[in-house]
Amino acid sequence: MPNLAYLSLGSNVGDREHQLRDAIARLEAVGRGVLVSSFYETEPVEFTDQAWFLNCAVALETTATPEQLMTALLDIEQGMGRQRVQKKGPRAIDLDILLFMDELTGDAVIDLPELTIPHPAMHQRRFVLEPLAEIAAEARHPVLKKAIRELLDALPAGQVVRKPQKA
Numbered sequence: 001m002p003n004l005a006y007l008s009l010g011s012n013v014g015d016r017e018h019q020l021r022d023a024i025a026r027l028e029a030v031g032r033g034v035l036v037s038s039f040y041e042t043e044p045v046e047f048t049d050q051a052w053f054l055n056c057a058v059a060l061e062t063t064a065t066p067e068q069l070m071t072a073l074l075d076i077e078q079g080m081g082r083q084r085v086q087k088k089g090p091r092a093i094d095l096d097i098l099l100f101m102d103e104l105t106g107d108a109v110i111d112l113p114e115l116t117i118p119h120p121a122m123h124q125r126r127f128v129l130e131p132l133a134e135i136a137a138e139a140r141h142p143v144l145k146k147a148i149r150e151l152l153d154a155l156p157a158g159q160v161v162r163k164p165q166k167a
Contacts, residue, residue, distance in 0.1 A: 002031065002061040006097060006099040006136055007068055008058050008119070008128050012044070013092040016054035023076060023093050030072040031062030035135040042127035043160045045103055047088040054164070055097070057131035066100045070115050073097070098122050098132060099139060107142035118143060123151045126159035 007027075011019035020039060027033055037057040044050050054123065062069055073095040080093045098119045100108040110117040118141055122128045129152040132139070137149040 035059040037131035
């Protein structure tokens with residue numbers, strides 16, 4: 001029985017939809033995508049003087065450990081041309097581990113300098129919670145002990161997240 005990881009994907013450089021689809025395809029090297037949310041256009045947070053993002057969430061079955069998965073995600077980002085020039089700045093692709101359910105021990109809580117699970121700011125970010133709630137509304141945050149839907153419902157107004165308009 002594989003582990004289950006919930007990931008957040010985002011892009012605001014180039015063909016955002018293509019970048020997300022490419023990253024999802026590349027995830028097959030480290031696991032099997034079992035669910036993919038809709039794509040959402042989201043306004044930038046923190047560093048706001050940049051293009052809007054396209055975000056989604058993915059549920060990935062994997063035999064990788066959290067550390068192995070993080071290494072694989074960083075390799076995918078690098079392979080897709082991500083350059084870490086400015087913190088929270090524009091990026092072709094951004095891949096984050098939100099939650100990790102270990103097949104043997106249950107929900108993983110990891111606090112290392114290079115990896116924190118659950119993602120430390122996920123409960124404050126509509127651009128993360130909206131897509132995640134679409135595919136895992138009842139998944140529980142192992143530290144806050146609340147379902148994803150509850151975390152989303154508790155967010156204050158703001159942070160525009162919308163499904164893109166089709167041309």
